[in-house]
Amino acid sequence: MHAIIALVLALAALTGCASSPATGTGKIDKNDPPKPAWVDNPREVYSDARYVAAVGYGPDRESAEKSALGALVAVFGQNVSGETVVTSQYTEAVREGRVLVTEDSAVQQAVTSSWEQDTIVGAEIKDTWFDGNRTTYAVAVMDKSRAMVLYAELIEANESSIQSLTAIPAAERNTLDAYARFDLAATIAEANAGFVNVLSVVSPGAAAARRSGLTMAEDMRLECRKIAEKIPITVRVENDREDRIRSAFSSVISGAGFKIAESGSRYTLQAVLRLSETELPKNPNKFARYQVESRLTDAQNATSVLPWTISGREGHATLPEAEHRAVRAAEKKIQTEFGAVFSDFLSR
DSSP states (O other): OHHHHHHHHHHHHHHHHHHSOOTTSSOOOTTSOOOOHHHHOGGGTSOTTTEEEEEEEESSHHHHHHHHHHHHHHHTOHHHHHHHSOOHHHHHHHHHTSSOOOSOHHHHHHHHHHHHTTSOTTOEEEEEEEOSSSOEEEEEEEEHHHHHHHHHHHHHHHHHHHHHHTOOOGGGSSSHHHHHHHHHHHHHHHHHHHHHHHHHHHOHHHHHHHHTTOOOHHHHHHHHHHHHHTOEEEEEEETOSTTHHHHHHHHHHHHTTOEEESSOOSEEEEEEEEEEEEOOTTOOSEEEEEEEEEEEEETTTTEEEEEEEEEEEEEESSHHHHHHHHHHHHHHHIIIIIHHHHHHHHHO
16 A cells, blocks of 8 residues: 555656656746847847947857847948958958057957958947747847947058058069069058948048048059059969960960060079879879979069969870870869969969
8 A cells, every 4th residue: 555655646746757847848937137128129228329239149159149249231232241250361451460560469359350250340248138939039239339439449540551552662562572562552541442331331421531641542452453564474383385384374474464485584483393103003004193382483582473383194095195184184173273372372
């Protein structure tokens, strides 16, 4: 009898546990913090007079914050949001000290973090809230008064950098260094165009005062093209096959706007193609290994300004065809990989 009573009590206890809300069931616990007013309407907490605010949400805090920052960018409108996210080129230049935006490290960090988070400079996550179910909410905010000071400082510092970069003596105008300086100036000008657009939302008057004196990125790009047209570059390749390697290098260089010269130029791209037979155990095919070593030199300074090397292997039933494929593979790498390297070199 005692055993039966104990069994009934045990079953009753189990039934009571099953009917109680357990952790993770999705029901809001009475001890959870109440829903903040900003979840439904951020303006109730962050007034339009002082802030620009937007709410985002997601299954976890990280995704909710990213959603909120994206929503904040959208608040500025289609024409603004497309230009407000700083580019990787500008951010990298700031990180490396090629662009001194300010002596305040906090401002420099704001520029870097805005690119990492794919949002606008000066945006910050003010608060988050978990609804006790499965959704986390976040509110991204920009303080208008702080943003006005921040963006005004960034714009003025950037314009100062552009003036310094483009102050080039006439004798050094048609050089790769001058090209790189104007290219960086164009990147800075693009960033400034976005900064002024943001400033026009937080402080229209402050934006109007700066817009008229803004350097146009298109003007800097035009100067880059003019400089490139006046810089001849000679391309020489040893052991070339039907001039194919030279043609590949020349295509990249001329595609960037520079002239190809036969000789007598300050800049020369010198390269050598090496082909060698390679055997693979238990493989009946013939293999040809290729290697292209190149360097762009500056005769005036007697320096190698851009070394670059590629290698690889191609196979076929016959050695001549394997070599043909090897040269073709080298061509493709020059057009793609060297093209990217050369573009990065010019931007620096």
